[in-house]
Structure formats: structure tokens, C-alpha cells
Amino acid sequence: MTDEETWPELASDERGPVPTVAVVGRPNVGKSTLVNRILGRRAAVVQDEPGVTRDRVAYDAEWAGKEFSLVDTGGWDPDAEGMARSIALQAELAMRTADVIVFVVDSRVGPTDADEAAVKILRTTKKPVVLVANKVDSERQESEIHELWSLGLGEPFPISALHGRNSGDLLDKIVWAFPEVPTGALKERGPRKVALVGRPNVGKSSLLNRIAGEERAVVDNVAGTTVDPVDSLVEIDGEDFVLVDTAGLRKRVKFASGTEYYAALRTEAAVEAAEVALVLLDASEQISEQDQRVLTQVTESGRAMVLAFNKWDLVDDDRRYYLEKEIDRELGQVSWAPRVNVSATTGRAVEKIARALREALGGWGQRISTGELNQWISALQAATPHPVRANKAPKVIYATQAAAEPPRFILFTNAPFEKQYLKFIQRKLREDFGFPGTPIDLVVKPRESRKRPKK
Template sequence: MTDEATWTDDDGWSESDDVDERGPVPTVAVVGRPNVGKSTLVNRILGRRAAVVQDEPGVTRDRVAYDAEWAGREFSLVDTGGWDPDAEGMAKSIAMQAELAMRTADVIVFVVDSRVGPTDADEAAVRILRSTRKPVILVANKADSERQEAEVHELWSLGLGEPFPISALHGRNSGDLLDKIIWAFPEQPTGQLKERGPRKVALVGRPNVGKSSLLNRIAGEDRAVVDNVAGTTVDPVDSVVEIDGEDWILVDTAGLRKRVKFASGTEYYASLRTEAAVEAAEVALVMLDASEPISEQDQRVLTQVTESGRAMVLAFNKWDLVDEDRRYYLEKEIDRELGQVSWAPRVNVSAMTGRAVEKIARSLREALEGWGQRISTGELNKWISDLQAATPHPVRANKAPKVIYATQAAAEPPRFILFTNAPFEKQYLKFIQRKLREDFGFVGTPIELVVKPRESRKKDKRK
């Protein structure tokens, strides 16, 4: 859908919407041996942390497709696990997925570590790449400076042409690389704009609320260590699980006790990894202990997830321990303590008995739908014009602040930019935000409103 809105002098809007049915689009596969920075490059191209990145091999295990765009061209970007010709066990299945991505892509981005130079594994991958007869772009990653760029000449020996030096971490030459990828697209792409891979869910909450127990219940086996001692889980653990007939990537994380700057030792690093897991996820399943009062630690977790811009679902665990009296007080606590996240879907579960666990998927889908929701520019401006006519901003300094133009700049999470004739009060912005939810939904997602007041034209003219 293409939204076109035209500003007119009488503060009106005209809009024309053209339906663009997206057919086959080019597929770009990012491949290479483990730990060369493939997922970092994927995130750089997407402009957000979609792929999980850690400084250890084997974090990405499956082919995961993302919708991407550059210079008006849409394409499907496929992140793959590290390819190793001598892989065994799980690593062998990861390598097979990477090989399949190589053979089905329209363009292959072959990533190597410029600091290491060509390896035996790289040369083995080249043999497969040549057999695909697809355009291959040799990317020399981790070239963080001009001096390091000059040292990539060894990679000519791979026989794939000139190595293209970049720094995926810092963005060096990434735009030029994208131009090169676009130029390599075939006239008739074979790929279809693929459904994205399993959605990533960060399982977060304060210690001992039952995160690992819930993961094990969903998986139907012991994927995570469970103990009554708080803090059993230290590192995030990725698991592909099925909930309500759909695969999800569920990341069990360490319980957040303190703010990172106040944590120390193992707890400090566990907190950092948990933050990274939330950033890498699309939706956070925030677990709370329904049998205990909502705590300051719970509030801290909710604030962290909201500030991360991720979709959110609240899971009240240990519901089997909630009696009528506790239920009465819990409802009052929710009204009092969780008003700032009243938009998050809520599900009452028991990891111990399995109560309502299958309902989690429905809430996750609902939250992700709200997270990716968009409003056309024309519809948004008509809506905000009607809203201001019915409930205008209070007059301040003999002036009535007004939205001149509004647009939704992004989704995941929804971000709106309001161009105004004067600064807006926070209370009125909260009013706009509340009405957006009432009229359009945006269930399960934070909403960001950015106000850009028009600069005054009454400026002193200096000669």
C-alpha cells in the first residue's frame, strides 16, 4: 500500500492510495562460517536488532527470512547459521540449512573475517557457491579502519573477485554494499517475499517467577534448569517451541534483580545478556507471580521492556495458587500498579499444571499485530483534525497549540511524528496516545509520539 497525502492551504488533506500487490522479490542469503558477523550484518541492513548476536559461534541455528528494503527495492533477507564442512550433530543440520539458502537465493552475500584471512572452511564454501551459479558478493567483514581495509587483498585467493571491505558493527561501507547487492538482482527474481521465520519471544521477569518452568512446560521436556533457588538461569537460552500449532523462538533469561549499573559479578553480566535478549526479541512475555504482590522488581522489568520498544504480553503465573481473596486483591493491584501497561494483553497461566498455556500464542500474535500496525497518512491526519476539533489543546500564552501535520514514521514499534505550531503539554500527548489506542487498537505495543514544533518566523534579522 502506498500512502500519498497532499497538504493544502485550507488545512485540508487529499489522499490517494494505490494498491501494490507484491509479487516475487529477490532473495538475498547471508552465508559464511560461524562467528564472522553474519547476524550483525543482517541487523545493519535491517536497521534494527532482529537477528540474535553474541560473541560465540552457533547462535543462529536456522534460516530466518526478514523483509528488507533499500533504495525503494524490496527483497527477502535470509540470515543463516554458520557453515562448516566438517560439522557433526546439530552443527551439521545448521550447515545443511545454510547450503539450502545458498541454492535457493537470487544473490549470495558470502561473509568472511578480514582479520583472519581465507580459511579451509571458506575455500570449501567457495566450491559450493560456484556450483550454485548465483551472483556472489564476497564481503570482508570487521574491516573497521582504512588500514584494515588495505589488508583484505589476501581474500582475492578465494577466486570470487574483489573482496568488499565493510564493518557491519560500525556501518562502514554498508550503504555501498547495499547498492552492490541491488545491482546484482536478476530481472526475474525467483524468490517470493517469504514469511518471516519463527517470531522471537524473550521470556523475562524477576527471579523465581517460573520462567524456566514455563519453558519446560511448553517444550514438553526439560530445556532449562529449574530450582527454587532464585538465579538458576544465568545465560539466555534459545529454544524453538510449538505453541498452538506455531513455532516460536523462546529465549529463557536470567531474572532481573537490580538495574545493570547496580549489579556486580555474574549478576551484572546476566543482566547485560538479558537486556540483549530483550533487544533481540520482537515480543517480551513478562512473567509475574500471581500469588505474590506486584513488586518494584516487576515494575523495573516492565519499564525495561517498554523502553526497549518491544511488544509485550503479561503472563500471571502460579494461577493455581490464587484463591478468591488473592484474586480480589490482585485485580486492585493491577489497576493501581500496572496502569502504564494496561495496553498489554494478559493471560493467567500455571507452568506447574499447564493451565491456559496454549492461550499464550493468541496473546503473542495479538501483541505482534499491534506492534506492526500502521495508519495511512491521510487517515491519520483526518482523525487528528477531528480529535482537535472536538477536544482542542488548552490555550497557552494566548496561543492554541495545534498539530499541523502528522505521519506514522515507523512500525515495530509504532512511531508518530507530530508537526505542530507550538510545543505540546505532556498531558495532551497522553490524551492523543489514549485516543489512538481507543480508535485504532495498537494492542500489546508501546506507542512513541515525537513532537516537532514549527520554528517561529519572528526572528531578528541581522545584517
């Protein structure tokens, strides 16, 4: 058996694309009860008070031999504020990313202003919509749902999610609406999620408002105005992104206290939940230790990264010269991150942010086949072998990319490797394959010694 056969390639067993069905509607119309009815078990939390479901939650479902992803959402309200606004945003994302939308209304209340506002969004999605009139517990009540025709979504389908009335027929109707080719693959990803991070007062909220074209975040010259992460669905250069404005990071979480401690925790969680971090730096000021701390946190989180130098309208020729020197000296560890020079005040180059985000996300999800990787590593070692240590020449016997997002490589070796040689491999990986905007993780697994014990 060869060394290569000792470590077979790590294979992934991923399910192919399945249709995605989003259950949406305003609060307390019975969406989670319907989800539980379709699943045949109590999976979604149900209470009499509105607003219990706060995020998109996906479940595996099946009907008549057809598998699909069923997405429960929080209540959608066009006038929501605070936490409710974030909940509404998640419901809106579900509407835009589903293959089929199940729009649930309360038959006993009839069409409301919130329902009509939701219909306007539903029409823009150009997805099939099944209008469900819930809480119709008897045939007599079916005659009372004619008002729902005014929503303009066709015939309302009467059901009782609580008692299961007509639920089978509803599932037939949903399955019939599936597209021939699902756009799903669980389609949970939807718009890419971007954490807007940086030290206090670098202009994160101002940039969010500039991109959104409206006041979505409070802006003040006093550092630390933003405390809670704020989710906003925005369009940059023709593509939707979810931007999360976060509190400015002053200290490490363990050294913070009071409100600052919890703000730092929430910011840390926002970075972990995002796919890419847009790190803002103040181009008009020197790169600080706080900036370095933010960059380290994002790199350690394994997220893709884009550097945005804000307040470029305040940068003159002298500052530009010194800034380039600072970047070379202070940001060498993240030289792989795409850079864009912007101004939240004037709107300069804001559309270029989308291009940089796409580039970073592309590198974050990049893969190299095992065959190509091993050919490359063999040629690299032949040209530049690892220095001999203790009369032994360490070398990679077999390599594989175990994961993406971020890229993670496992190197099976005949001996431990020095850090400097690993940095050399990492640098050559970037030179030959790219991997822009993403940290790269190299894991070395030395082969165990085969020496026989002395008798």
C-alpha cells in the same frame, strides 16, 4: 503553499519479496567459502576450525539477472550443547524459512549420521533442496561421491567452493529452483522471537519446559538458576515461536556486579533482539518493585509486550480479588498489554499465550495512513482543543506515522505541547485504532518562529 505541503509524508523505499536461499550443513563443510564464492567477495568469515559462523547472516546476491537473499548459517549438529545448540537452532530456522535450501556435505568424508539427521528435518520443510558435494577438486574425485546418493536427496552436485569449480552451474541449478512467488521478503523474520523475562523465580524456565514438552532449561527453586539466554524453537497453538529464556532481572545493569552484571547485560540484549517480550509475574505474590523494573525496561526497549500471570493454580478467590486491585493500581502504565493467566505446573491456558503474542505483534506492526491520521487528529482537536497558553492555541498542523514496530508518530505543531495533552492523544489513539500490546511513541516538532528580526 499550505502547512500540509510543508511537511510531506515520510515515504519508505522497501524492496519487494525476493527468494531466500539458505546454505546449511554440519560444521566445517565449507558453507561460508561457498557463500563467498557465490557473492564474488570475501563477505563471510572463513577459518579452518569449525563453528566460526554462529548466526544466520543474510547477503544480497544476484545471478543471471535474478536477485535473491543468500543466508549463511552456522554448522548444524543434532547433538549440540550450549552455544553450539543455539547455532544449530539458527541453522534449523534457516531451513524452515528458506525458499531453496543448499545442503552442503564434505565429499571426502561421505554421508555422516549428522547429515542423515539433517535430511530428516529437510524433508519436513517441503522445500526444494540442492545437495552439494563440496571439496571435489577434479573430475577423478567426482566418481567418489556416489555414496551421497544414500541420503535420498537426489543426485549430488560436485563443486569446489575454494577453487570455484562448477560454481556457475550450481547457481543455474539454484535459480531454476526458485518459486514463482517468493515466500521471502527476505524471510529472515521466520518464527517470531519472544523474550521470556521477569524477576527471578517467577517460573520462566518452567514455562519454557511446559511449552516445549521437554526439559530445555534447568529448573530449580533457587532464584537465579538461568544465567545465559537460551533459544528454543517451540510450537504454541500450531505456530512456531523462538522463545528466549533469560536470567531473572534483580537490579538495573549499572547497579549489578559480577556474574549478575553480565547476566543482566545478556538479558537486556535478548530483549533488544526480540520482537515481543512475554513478561512473567507471580500471581500468587504481590506485584513488586522488581516487576515494575522489568516492565519499564521492556517498555523503554520499544518491544511488544504480553503479561503472563504464572502460578495461577496457587491463586484462591481472596488472592484474585486483591490481585485485580493491584493490577489497577500498579500496572496502569501498561494497561494496553494483553494479559493471560497461566500455570507452568499444570499447563493451564498455555495455548492462549500464542493468541496474546499474535495480538501484541499485530499492534506492534500496525499502521495508519497519513490521510486517515490527519482527518482523525483534526476531528479530535475540534472536539477537544489543546488549552490556550500565552494567548496561543497549540495545535497539530500535520501528522504522520513515521514507523511501526513500535508505532512512532510525528506531530508537526505550531507550538510546544503539554505532556498531559500528549497522553490524551495517545489514549484516544488506542481507543479508536487499538494498538494492543505495544508502546506508542509521539514526537512533537514545533514549527520555528517566523518573526522577522527588528531593524
